[in-house]
Amino acid sequence: MFKLLFLVLLAASVHQARPDGRIVNGETANSMAVAPWQVSLQTSYHFCGGSLISPTHVMTAAHCYQRFGVTVHFGSVSNANSPNVFDVSTFTQHPSYSTGITTDYDYAVIKMAQSASMNSNTQDIALPDDTDYTGQTAQISGWGQLSGSGGTPTLLQVATVPIVSEDACKSQWGNLRITDRMICAGGAGTSACMGDSGGPLAIKDSSGKWVLLGNTSWGSSSCTTNTVSVWSKNANQLSWINGQMNS
Template identity: 35%
Template sequence: MFGLTRARRTAAALAASVAAAATALLTAPSAVAAPEPVVGGTTTTTAAYPFVMQITDSSGNQFCGGTLVAARKVVTAAHCVVGESAGSVRVVGGRTYLNGTDGTVGKVSRIWIHPDYTDATSGDDVAVLTLSASMPYTAAKYVSSTDTGVYTAGTTARILGWGTTSESGGSSNQLRTATVPIVSDAGCGTSYGSDFVASDMVCAGYSSGGVDTCQGDSGGPLLIGGVLAGITSWGNGCAEAGHPGVYTRLTTFSSLVTAQVNS
C-alpha cells in the first residue's frame, strides 16, 4: 500500500514528523503515504465555515484540518496527531488564508487518540484536541450514533480544506470547498477491497474522479446537511477515477467524541 495510498496530511508535515519521531506510526510500512487541498473545488472563507480549523505545528505551518465541535474541542484524524505532543500542535481558527495573521491561535492542552488506532487504513482514525482556551467561533453540530441514515449512497456531502489542489500540486493558500456524493459501502469495497472497513469508514466521490480531498486536508470535515458526519482520512491518490476519498464514519465514534467533549 505504501506509495499507492495516502493519509491526507501534508508531505512537509509528514517529513517533519518523521525527523522528530521516527517511531511514529505514519512512518511505518503499513501506513499510508502523505496527504493533499480540495481538488476540483472553489475558494471559500472561514466566515462561511467558522468551525473549520487549521492544525499547525508550533511554528504555524499547517499540516491538517479540524472541526470545532465545542468552544475548547476540535475533532481531527488520529493520523494527523499520532506521535505529536500537546506542545507541538496549535489550532488556528478564523483564518481563511494560510499566510494570514488574523484569527485566533489556540494552544492544545490535551490530545486524545482512539485507543485502537494503528493506521488510517485500519480504521479508528479519530482524535479530539482539547484547547487551553475557548475559540470565539460557532461550533459545528455532529452526528449522533443513531444517525446512520445520513450515509445513504448518492447523498451530497461537503468537503473543506487547505490541501493540495492536484495529486502532485501545491497547497491552496485559501480555504477551498467542494461537494461530492456518498458512495455505497459495496462500491467503496470494490475500490479498496479489505482496506475498506464499513463500520469505521465511508467513501465519497464521483466514479469519474475529478473532485476529492488531498494532502493537507486530513482531519478536516465531511459535512452532510451542514452537520459533521466524517473526518478526512485516506484514499488512493487524489481525485482518481474509481478511487473515492475515504472518511472516518463519525456515527461509529460519536459517543466517544461526546465523552471527550464533556471531559
C-alpha cells in the same frame, strides 16, 4: 485536496493509499461562512485540518497527532492570517487507532486551552446521528494540495462530493480495507488529498442543520478524482467522541 500523512499500500490493487489530505478541483471560499467550523492545525506550518465541535474542542484524525507544538488556527479563509490562534491543552487519539492492513479508528479530539467565541466566521458543527446519506451531496474543505503534485494554497478550498455506498467503496478498495468506522465519498470530479487530513465531511441533515459526518482519513496516493476517498465515520464512535468532550 486530502491525503494521509503516511503511506499505506493497497494489496492486489493498482491504487495506493496514504494519509494526507487536500482538495482537488475545489473552489476558493469567499468567506469562512461557508465552513465556519474549519480549523488549521499548525506547528511552524499547516499540516492538518479539523472541525470545531464545541467552543473548546476540535475533531480531527488520529493520524494527524503531534505531541508538541501544535496550535489551532481558525476564523479566516487564509491559514496564514488567522485572527484566532489557540494552544492545545490535550490531543487524544482513539485508543483503537491502527495502521495495519487499513487505517482504522482514525479519530482524535483536541481540547483547546481557550474557548472560541462564536460569530459568522467561527461556528461549531453538530455531530451526526446514524442517518444513511448515501447518494446525497456533502461538502469538504481544507488547505491541502491542489493536485497530486501541486502546491498548497493559503486560501481555504471547498468542494462537493457524493456520498457512496459501502459496497461501492469496497469495490474500489477491497473488503479488508473498509470497515464500519469509515464513510466514503467522491470519485465524481473532486477529491480529498494531502494537507487536509482530519478536515470535515459535512452535510445538511433533514432539518437543514450542518452535521459532521466524518474526518478526512485516506485515499488515492495521487488524489485521482475518479477514485473515492475515505473519512472516519463519526456516527460509529459518538460515545467515545462525547466522552472526550465531557472529560
